[in-house]
Amino acid sequence: MRHTSSPLRVNAAELLRRPGSEQKIDVAVAVAELGIPVEGDDTDERFAAGAEVGVHLRLEALTDGIVVDGTLDVPWQGTCRRCLADTSGVVHSEVHELYQRVITDPDAFELEGDLLDLQPVVRELVLLDAPATPVCRPDCAGLCPTCGTNRNEHECGCAPPPADPRWEGLAGLKDLLPPE
Numbered sequence: 001m002r003h004t005s006s007p008l009r010v011n012a013a014e015l016l017r018r019p020g021s022e023q024k025i026d027v028a029v030a031v032a033e034l035g036i037p038v039e040g041d042d043t044d045e046r047f048a049a050g051a052e053v054g055v056h057l058r059l060e061a062l063t064d065g066i067v068v069d070g071t072l073d074v075p076w077q078g079t080c081r082r083c084l085a086d087t088s089g090v091v092h093s094e095v096h097e098l099y100q101r102v103i104t105d106p107d108a109f110e111l112e113g114d115l116l117d118l119q120p121v122v123r124e125l126v127l128l129d130a131p132a133t134p135v136c137r138p139d140c141a142g143l144c145p146t147c148g149t150n151r152n153e154h155e156c157g158c159a160p161p162p163a164d165p166r167w168e169g170l171a172g173l174k175d176l177l178p179p180e
């Protein structure tokens with residue numbers, strides 16, 4: 001989906017005329033406007049229907065291109081992979097890209113004349129950085145593999161899973177060491 005009026009399609013004519021000059025971009029862009037399906041058969045379940053990405057970028061003109069630096073705030077939703085609770089959050093993606101009219105850097109994006117199109121960069125980072133298998137919090141204790149109790153809420157008292165047999169030899173070794 002391409003809109004000529006998208007805030008991510010920047011007319012860079014002024015910047016390109018004056019190396020060293022800067023332009024800031026602070027906008028919110030709907031995930032749907034990035035061409036990521038948030039409704040319908042091929043919905044990307046990580047994004048709510050009305051989710052918006054915060055785009056905070058600084059464009060700096062060089063003699064042979066434009067450097068784009070900044071961050072994206074990417075809102076995501078999902079199911080905790082440990083306890084299966086609904087969870088959501090915002091991931092901050094770092095942006096460091098170079099746009100050039102004449103590509104001399106193999107990693108650079110091409111300027112289309114005076115047009116600097118940020119959408120492919122933003123879209124790729126949103127797709128890459130929104131977690132596919134999130135956790136509700138870093139120390140989520142998850143569900144008990146034996147009885148299914150949510151161990152964030154209750155201690156179920158089930159025995160811990162058997163120790164890894166590869167370590168048993170080491171435990172025995174400890175008994176052989178002289179007491180300190």
Ligand SMILES: [Zn+2]
Nearest residue numbers: 080083136140
């Ligand atoms: Zn969890």
Ligand SMILES: [Zn+2]
Nearest residue numbers: 144147156158
């Ligand atoms: Zn249990």
